[in-house]
Amino acid sequence: MDASIQKKMNRRKAIASLLVLAGGTAAVYSGVRWxxxxxxxxxxxxxxxxxxxxxxxxxxxxxxxxxxxxxxxxTPFIISLVTDCTPRREQNRFIEGLIEVDGYARAEYKRSFIKCSTEQREAVVAYFEKRDRPYKGLLGKVSKRIMGDSFFTIMKKYTVIGYCTSMKGATEGLAYDYVPGRYVGSVKLQPGQKCWATE
Structure with missing residues (x-):
């Protein structure tokens, strides 16, 4: 057999072996993670x-x-939602995410997230928001179905729900009309108009 043909065959075997090894490693990791x-x-x-x-x-x-x-x-609202209203996989992802946030802050800034400056906290949050951004399309649907929501998706969602349904958030952060008047289906918003607290 020609030496060049033998080299090509050996190269193909080596590549195939590497692919099998990589696939096996990914499968084991996925199983452990699951x-x-x-x-x-x-x-x-x-x-x-x-x-x-x-x-x-x-x-x-x-x-x-x-x-x-x-x-x-x-904070008690978020903890209550995670404890009582969140699937097990997402509970684990949330707790894991909290530990990762503190670990990332210590690795980047040599201090816990709580002791970081406002700019440092914003950088940490931006990193996790980008990292945990859901995939688009079919891959995103499959990932959500199998793994549940990511840490930052849960954190952001529960923060917004908690804020918008709190007394201070609804009455001071949003526009709140305790006794609404007549129904108006289409209203022009003024510059700087706050979102309405009720739908």
């Missing part, structure tokens, strides 16, 4: 990370001329 996400979550860690949840929520909805998430007191 098992980990489906174990009973350690919900006690939510209370241990209460201050971190508060500061993350405040970074997502900071105080400006209206109260932020911290002033609205939404």
């Amino acid at each position: 098992r980990k996400l489906n174990t009973a979550p350690d919900l006690v860690k939510l209370q241990a990370h209460k201050d971190l949840i508060t500061e993350l929520a405040e970074t997502i909805i900071p105080a400006t001329d209206t109260p932020g998430a911290k002033a609205a007191g939404i």
Whole structure:
């Protein structure tokens, strides 16, 4: 057999072996990850990370001329939603995400997220928002079905729901009409108009 043909055959075998090895490694990793996400979550860690949840929520909805998430007191609401209303996989992803946020802040800035400056916190949140952005199309649907929502998706969603349904968020952060008048189907918004607190 010609030496060049032998080299090509050897190269193909080597590439095939590498692909099989990579596929096997990915399958093992996926299996371990799947098992980990489906174990009973350690919900006690939510209370241990209460201050971190508060500061993350405040970074997502900071105080400006209206109260932020911290002033609205939404941390117990977020913990309650994760504990009582979130599937097991997403509970594990959320707890895992809290640990990763603190680890990332320590690796980047040599301090915990809570002790970071506002700019550093915003950079950490931007990193996790980009990292946890859902895939588009069919891949996104399959990923959500199998793995559930990502950490930052859950954190952001629960922060917004908690803020918009809190007393301070609904009455000071949003436009709230306690006793609405007649129904008007189409209203022109004024410049700087706040969103309505009720639908």
